Amino acid sequence: MVAALGLACVLGIACALVETWDYLLLLRALLGLALSGLPALAMAYVGEEFDPEALPAAMGLYIGGTALGGLLGRLLAGLLSDIGGWPLALGGIAGMGLLALALFIWLLPPSRHFRAQPLSLRGLLGNFGQHLGNPQLRALFLLAFLLMGGFVALFNYVGFRLAAAPFGLSSTLIGLLFTVYLVGIVSAGWAGRLVPHFGARQVLQGGIGIMLIGVALCATPWLSAVVLGLALFTLGFFAAHAVASGQVGQHAKGAKAQASALYLCAYYLGSSVVGYAGGYVWEHAGWLPLLAVLAGLFLVAGWWARRL
Template identity: 80%
Template structure:
């Protein structure tokens, strides 16, 4: 394998294990740094004397800057390469995470969180493009599933650790602890990930960048996938943003640690991301996507009840469906993109994180002015639209 630059990484080899674990670490750190604030939102709202929707800006600012900057970083990556940019992005983001723990004013915290999103914009699209370029076609769905599984584990441990540390030492200790995990993930990523073999640098041209974006946006199948990214992630983040407020209030009255422990349901996402990737060759992407959306709808119906056991089960089913659908949709972007795969991935992730920012914030407005059940109804409506869109993909 080392003698030929044309050979792709194949499943079952030592190189495959190293590469997938490195990407797993990158996905882990990305989601941990992004979403560690989610179980801390009630603490932030109380500490800074802001509303629930305003506290959610600590997450929405990060995902919004990430979404917008992805379009730039995805274009630059076609000229600059893959691994060096990803490593730099992860390192800077981890340092900004440490800086967030050192401030005690709301506006500087939001600025640092926005800068953290900007830094991380150099990682997700490049990781997806790396998988699409370096793994052979038969290994690609499973490799993408493992990367998405890393994001699930990052979301889980980031939230669990943040909830625990938040109760022990407040939100600054929580943010600093998660940022330290990001630095550890960086070391493993740099050590394990093989250099790109199939990346071919393009001359940076403004016209070429716009042409690539126009080509991708003109592809009807990619447009469906971009819409799915927006709807799926928007629904996912809105539910997890405000479930903490729901469970912290009456009749539940749960602590940050207990609320954070409910994110153990992310273990279902680690399983379902890889599982869904392996089902695609057998059943087709459309069927697996529709199955994932159906599970999300079932989960959100359970979350509409007033029983803690039912809500916990609903979060698990919802998470199972989300990561299955996201793993398949993100893998299909590389399949349908004709060249400039990093830019295609950037457009998907831009829509994905715009959904996180916009639906995540608007969900807070619905929660504050209408309550829990109207919020659940809005999210269910978005998922119905996602299911209708997924039916337009080839079987």
């Protein structure tokens, strides 16, 4: 994790120094590859180092941290960009990454339950096959695909909706709507603490139900209702994501880092596929059909969660 964060910081600073689009695109791609080494390992670390009873709450806190990072990244990048352009925005975020790396090295306790395994392609493929053969993990991977895909699709295109009639909001006001991520910070930890009392499946389905209510409110022509809908949608998503990601570590029978990597692969694959497909629906059919498609995806996710 230290190596992944360190490499990401170096690449982030390099992004602020280049002057051509091609090099910027290449460095951003490498930055994404470097960062991918952190979340899968972090989820595995939480799964290995915490007692099973404390795992849901711990994973909820971790997911809440990702929500805070997403919010700060959007807001600070916009602020720094207004001050000094995109180079300062990228460089400033990379500088914050260096500070985070120093705190990470200082504060994170060393792993006590990690067991090293020999590195071989055959072993890696065998672990992947074992995880994909686990019906519980397959259900979690599909949930990650559907939930993250729908979340990204809604936030990708709600800005276009709010910029058009009858709302006509400015880009600044639309950007401020991302402060609804704050409710995700709260709901992720809250959902983790509910799992020992109600069970993972019930809390997960409850989060999906709240997402559906949020989608319904986003279909209204009233700004206050749309803002409330986005807040509920975000609350439900981070609650469901916290529970699902926490279950990966509990159901993986060894090689937890690879199980987490598969979950995150499905998670980001959903953001790419559904995020792009949502744009096609928005462009050719409009806002309400897009919401109907997303509601259908979340209904499938709620039904699939019964397998847990």
